[in-house]
Amino acid sequence: MSSPEFSNVNTVIVYTGNVMKQANINTFKDELASCLENSLKNVNSSYNIDQTRGILEVPSPYDLSYKLKDRDDFEITVKLFYLPSSSNSDDNPSTLPPSYISQSLHHLFCLLGITYVDSFIVYFNGLLFDDQDQDDSNLVMDDFESLVEVWKELESQYRNDRIKKLGVSEFTKNRFERFLDVVEIPPKIDQINFKSCCDLPNRMINYAKEHDIELLTHKDPANILPSATFQKILKDTKFPFTSKLLPRWVLKYSVLVKCREVVANKGYIVMSSTPTSDSNFTYPIESIE
C-alpha cells in the first residue's frame, strides 16, 4: 500500500463505524481504541483518497452503505474533542484551529447522509470542571481568545441551520460568565464529567437553571486519544504509512431514536495528520436551502 498514490497524503481520517455493533469485553474498556483497531485492520480492503487535499480516509466495515432514513425520528448529538496535539504550531501549541468545526461536520454529514445535527458540543483540551473554582487560573488569555474564535465558527454553522443547539464541556460557572460576555450565541448545553462518588455540583446546577442551560453528563477521559495510543494502534495494525501521524481531533457522534431512548448508531471519527502539515483545510458548508 505504500505506493506512489500515498506520497501526497498528509492527513488520515479513520472512522470507527457503529460501535454498538462492535461491543465486546474490549470495547467496555476503551471503546475508541478497540474500534479504531477494527477499522485499521481492514484498511487494505477499502479506503478513499482525496488527492487534491491529500486526505486518506479509512472507513469502517460496520458502516458500509449506511445512510440515515427518516431524519426527524432521530436526535443526533456530536462532541468534538480538540486533542492535546490539535495544533502543529510549536510556537503556540494551544492554538485551536476553528477549521476543525467545518471539517468534522463535513465528514459526519457525508458519513450519515445528513445535513444538520441537533446538538454540537465542543471540548477544549485541558479543561476540567470543578464546582468550587473561584478563578479560572488554568485558562490564560490567549487560550481564551482561541476558544472564542472556535465559537465564532460554531455560531456561523448555527446560523446556517447546520446545528440546532450549541454546547460546551467542562465549563464552570466562572468560565461561563467570562464566555457569555464575549460570544453572541450562548451555549445551551454544558456537559460535565460525572463522578458517581461525588455529590451533585449544586452551584453549577443552580446557575444552569437560571440561565436555561442543559447540564448533561459524560464519562469521557480528559484525553480521549493520546498520541502514543494512536501511534501504537497504527503500529499494531501494521498501518502502511511512513510518516508519523498526530491525532488532531476526535468527533464522537450519537444517533438516538427519539421517544424510545434507543441508541441507533454511535461512533467516532478521528482526524490525524503529519506533524508539519497544514491542518487548516476547510470545507465550505453553506446554509441549507
Added chain:
Amino acid sequence: MGAAHAGHEKAGIKVGKPLPWEQVKYYADHIRNRGINQFLSIYNKTKDREKDGLLWGDEIEYMVIAYDDANKNAKLSLRTPDILHRLQKEVEETLRKGELVEVSWQPEFAAYMIEGIPGIPYGSTLKSLLRVEQNMKLRRATAFKYLSQNESIITLTNFPRFGCPGQFLEPHHEPFGPKLKSSFVPDEVINPQIRYHSRRGSNVAINIPIFQDTKSQNLFPDCERALPGHIFMDSNAFGAGCCCLQVTIQACNIREARKLYDQLAVLGPIMLALTAASPIWRGYLSDMDCRWFVLEKCGDDRTKEERGLEPLKNDRFIINRSRWDTIAYYISADKTLKSEYNDLNSVYDRNIYKKLIDNGVDELLARHMSYLFIRDPLFAFEDSLHQDDESSSNHFENIHSTNWQSVRFKPPPPNSNIGWRVEFRCMEVQITDFENAAFVIFMILLTRIILSYELNFYIPISKVDENMAIAYKRDALNTEKFWFRKNIFANYDGVEGNNTLFWGFGNEFPGLINIIFQYLESMNIDIETRYHLGKYLEFIGMRASGKIQTTATWIRNFVRSHPNYNRDSIVSQEINYDLIKMVEGIQKGQINSPELLSLAQPNLG
C-alpha cells in the same frame, strides 16, 4: 393474581351476571373461537403499527395490616373492599373535576389486597424514570388516608402467618368454608367482588420443603397429602393471595415486542432470584425464598385427565404445564432465534393453529396463541357471551389473561392508540418504594440495552425452566448457578452455567449493570437524572453481588435472630408482629436497615 381482570370490568365492579360453572364449560369452545376471531381482528388492524414511543407502567399489590398491639398480633385486614371503594370514589371525583388521575386502583383476589398503578403511563424519556418512585409514594400516601387507626399498608410478597391457627385475619373467621374447603384459610379471605371457582375439581396440594433448623420437627404426620419435612398448603388462596411487582413496557412495533418478550423471558428466573422476598409460608421458615413454585401449583387447573393420570374422556389434551408458568414458546421473528431453542414441544390446539395460519399469522406467533388457547375459560358472563368481534376483546382476554406466564405478550386493545406491549411478571414486591422503583427502572434500562446493543440472551427454553426451578431455592442468587448464554453480543453458540452476570467477571463479560452505565454515557442525560439513576443501579448491583441481602434473606435472618425464636423454623405470632412492625418502620424511613438497603437511597421527596 389476575383472575378478576375480565375485560369488561369497570373500576373493579363486575358488570353482568356470571354464569354458573357448568355452563362456563359448555361455552368454552364458543369463547375460544370468538376469542381467536377477536385476536385476528386486532392483529390484522395493528400488525403494521410503527414508531410507538417508549411508555411503561408498573403494578404493585399492597396488603393492609390490622394491629392488635395489646396482644402483639399483626393481622391481615379484610377491609380492602371498603378502602378500595373510597379510593375509587376519589378517582371519580378527580375525573369529574377534569383533573389528572395520578394513581389508580384495582381489586385483587384477597380481601386484604389492593392493586395500585400509575394513572397514566410513564415515558418517553429517561428523565421520566424518576417519576416511578414519586408515584409509588403517592399511592401509599393516598391509600393511607382511608386506613383505620390501627391499620397499616405494606408491601410484602406474602403474609408470613397466612393460614396459621389462631387469629391472623381481622375480623377472624373459621377455616373450611364451602368454596375453598381449606383446613387453614376461611372463604372470607376472598374479595367478594371476585368470582372464584376451582376447575380442577379437587383441592390443590402444595408441599414446600421446610427450612431445617437445629430443632425443626417433622410436620403433619397425620395428613395424607402432606409430605414429611414439608410445609403443606391446601388452597389456591396461598398463591392467589401473594403480592407482586409487575412492569408493562410498550414496544415500537410488534417485532420489537416479540423480541423483548423472548429476551425478558430468559432473564425472568434471574430477576425472581434477585427480588426473592417470601421465605415464610404458613408460619414456617421454608427452603424456598420465592412465591413462584406455590403459584405454579395454585394456578394449575389441570384435571387428572390433563395431567395424564386418567384416560382422556372429557378433556381434550394432555398438558405438561400449569397455567401459571414460564413461557412455553419463544416467538421472536429475529434470525437470532434458532429453531432448536424451542425445545419444550408443549401441546397446542392444531385447529386454532391452522385457522391462524390461514388468516395470515406466521408459524411462531400461531403456535404461541394456539398453546395459550388450549385452556378453558374460568368464568363467563351471560350478558357478554355475544360480542362484536371487531370491537370487543373480552373473549380473547378471557383466555389470554388467565394464562399467567412469566412474561406476557400483549396485543393492542381494539380501537385504541395503545401499541404492542410486554408485561414482565416475575418480580417479588419489595418492602420499600425505593427498591420497587429501582427494579422497575432496571427492567426499563435492560430493555434499552437489549435494543441498543442487540443483546442476545437466548438459551434453549427448557433451560429457562431449569433456571426457574433453581431461582426459588433459598438464597439462589448467591449460592446457585444459572444457565446463561456465553456471548450475548454476537450470534455465538455456547451455553454455560454461571451466575455472575450482573457485574461481570474477569475478562469474559462486562456485566449487565456495566452495559447499562455504558449505555447511559451514550445518551443525553442531565446530571440530576444521572445521579439518581446511579443510586438505583448501585443498589441493584449490591443486591446482585451479595453485598446487601435479598429481602428473603433479611426476613430469614430477622426471624432466626429474634430472641423468642426457638431454632425450630416456627414464626410465632410475636415474631410475626415484630417483623411486620419492622417492615413498616423501614418502609416509612423510621428504621435504618443497612444490611437490606445500604445507604444508597436518594430522597426524591
